[in-house]
Amino acid sequence: MRYLTSGESHGPQLTAIIEGLPAGMPLVDSDINEELSRRQKGHGRGRRMQIEKDTVNITSGVRHGYTLGSPVCLAVENNDWKHWTKIMGAEPLNEDELAEMKRVISRPRPGHADLNGALKYGHRDMRNVLERSSARETTVRVAAGSVAKKLLSLLGIKITSHVREIGGISADIKEYPPIDEMMKISEASPVRCLDENAGQKMMNLIDEAKQNGDSIGGIVEVIVEGMPPGVGSYVHYDRKLDAKLASAIVSINAFKGVEFGIGFQAARKPGSEVHDEIAWNETDGYYRKSNNLGGFEGGMTTGMPIVVRGVMKPIPTLYKPLQSVDIETKEPFTASIERSDSCAVPAAAVVAEHAVAWELASALMSQFYADRFETLLETVEMQRTYAREF
Numbered sequence: 001m002r003y004l005t006s007g008e009s010h011g012p013q014l015t016a017i018i019e020g021l022p023a024g025m026p027l028v029d030s031d032i033n034e035e036l037s038r039r040q041k042g043h044g045r046g047r048r049m050q051i052e053k054d055t056v057n058i059t060s061g062v063r064h065g066y067t068l069g070s071p072v073c074l075a076v077e078n079n080d081w082k083h084w085t086k087i088m089g090a091e092p093l094n095e096d097e098l099a100e101m102k103r104v105i106s107r108p109r110p111g112h113a114d115l116n117g118a119l120k121y122g123h124r125d126m127r128n129v130l131e132r133s134s135a136r137e138t139t140v141r142v143a144a145g146s147v148a149k150k151l152l153s154l155l156g157i158k159i160t161s162h163v164r165e166i167g168g169i170s171a172d173i174k175e176y177p178p179i180d181e182m183m184k185i186s187e188a189s190p191v192r193c194l195d196e197n198a199g200q201k202m203m204n205l206i207d208e209a210k211q212n213g214d215s216i217g218g219i220v221e222v223i224v225e226g227m228p229p230g231v232g233s234y235v236h237y238d239r240k241l242d243a244k245l246a247s248a249i250v251s252i253n254a255f256k257g258v259e260f261g262i263g264f265q266a267a268r269k270p271g272s273e274v275h276d277e278i279a280w281n282e283t284d285g286y287y288r289k290s291n292n293l294g295g296f297e298g299g300m301t302t303g304m305p306i307v308v309r310g311v312m313k314p315i316p317t318l319y320k321p322l323q324s325v326d327i328e329t330k331e332p333f334t335a336s337i338e339r340s341d342s343c344a345v346p347a348a349a350v351v352a353e354h355a356v357a358w359e360l361a362s363a364l365m366s367q368f369y370a371d372r373f374e375t376l377l378e379t380v381e382m383q384r385t386y387a388r389e390f
């Protein structure tokens with residue numbers, strides 16, 4: 001399976017085209033809209049989220065609530081577009097407006113794509129860069145990911161996400177509740193934090209950062225239960241499923257790091273405290289007595305829950321901007337200010353969840369390829385039985 005996205009942040013719409021879905025999979029708008037709405041929530045977001053109410057228009061590949069096996073096109077309109085038609089060049093301008101338009105963005109924001117993107121593509125107006133480098137694009141990544149999440153859920157695979165840390169305040173999770181419970185808590189919490197105390201502190205810190213014209217980042221965690229063992233491969237670098245997940249996480253705007261299970265802690269412990277002992281029983285087949293490695297050995301799923309975390313840096317646009325240089329005059333200036341979030345970690349958790357869902361669904365489809373969804377169901381079930389009895 002693959003997908004492409006297109007669209008500018010303040011253009012008319014965002015689009016994703018998915019190729020390679022099996023035919024006969026149930027899919028309706030609400031499967032996608034519920035996930036889009038989750039991405040829009042979360043303490044710390046700017047005014048844009050009040051303007052948008054992201055809903056999908058499925059324009060191809062689905063009839064009467066079932067996939068056809070043909071490309072699925074998902075379109076999400078930008079409500080904000082109507083305020084930007086002139087700036088985005090969709091309307092002819094009079095002289096005054098033209099003069100106004102000469103206020104091009106020439107002072108790159110440290111930490112955003114502005115300067116690198118401008119010099120790469122030769123844009124003197126950095127709006128040409130920020131329109132596409134904006135995380136607005138994650139809307140349709142979530143749309144595509146929600147189709148993958150639907151496929152996973154029909155195969156009995158559950159996935160959720162939550163916030164582990166914001167601005168250095170860490171959620172103190174002694175024991176994870178069952179995954180259905182985690183889904184509910186993270187949905188209800190304004191920072192998607194499973195620990196209510198830490199959640200409140202995180203919100204206070206976000207408010208403080210906002211008041212100071214600053215921004216903060218954090219750590220999100222994605223948890224998956226029900227993946228059959230043996231998905232992915234050890235035989236080649238580009239077939240290792242943990243590597244694909246790592247790439248998907250780091251591809252999210254502002255994500256700088258990734259870890260599985262106990263992650264970086266593994267560097268500070270002896271092997272006897274890291275590797276998960278293997279056991280077997282009739283109901284579950286092989287299982288691990290612990291899950292320090294977060295569901296992967298040798299680039300393949302172990303059948304244990306997948307636990308993957310991603311690190312998001314603070315948002316680069318600052319209302320108290322950092323020093324930069326004007327690319328026209330080469331004089332030092334403070335960076336330009338665009339309307340901005342002060343913290344988008346809770347939203348980014350939902351994006352990470354969908355990025356992971358996509359990679360897992362895609363791996364299942366390449367390993368158990370099926371033109372018909374029913375065949376996929378049967379083959380995945382066969383793999384589970386085979387693994388249990390192996």
Ligand SMILES: Cc1cc2nc3c(=O)[nH]c(=O)nc-3n(C[C@H](O)[C@H](O)[C@H](O)COP(=O)(O)O)c2cc1C
Nearest residue numbers: 112113133135253254315316317340341344347348
């Ligand atoms: C959900 C989400 C919302 C974001 N909102 C903003 C924002 O309002 N302002 C901003 O400057 N960056 C925001 N970012 C981060 C930038 O998009 C990102 O830093 C930029 O594209 C540069 O890419 P890089 O940080 O991966 O190098 C957001 C990221 C995510 C995931």
Ligand SMILES: C=C(O[C@@H]1CC(C(=O)O)=C[C@@H](OP(=O)(O)O)[C@H]1O)C(=O)O
Nearest residue numbers: 046048133134135136139338339340341
């Ligand atoms: C629009 C979204 O996030 C945007 C991501 C973003 C950036 O620079 O990445 C900058 C802001 O854009 P705007 O200036 O239009 O408010 C965010 O709002 C979204 O998540 O849907």
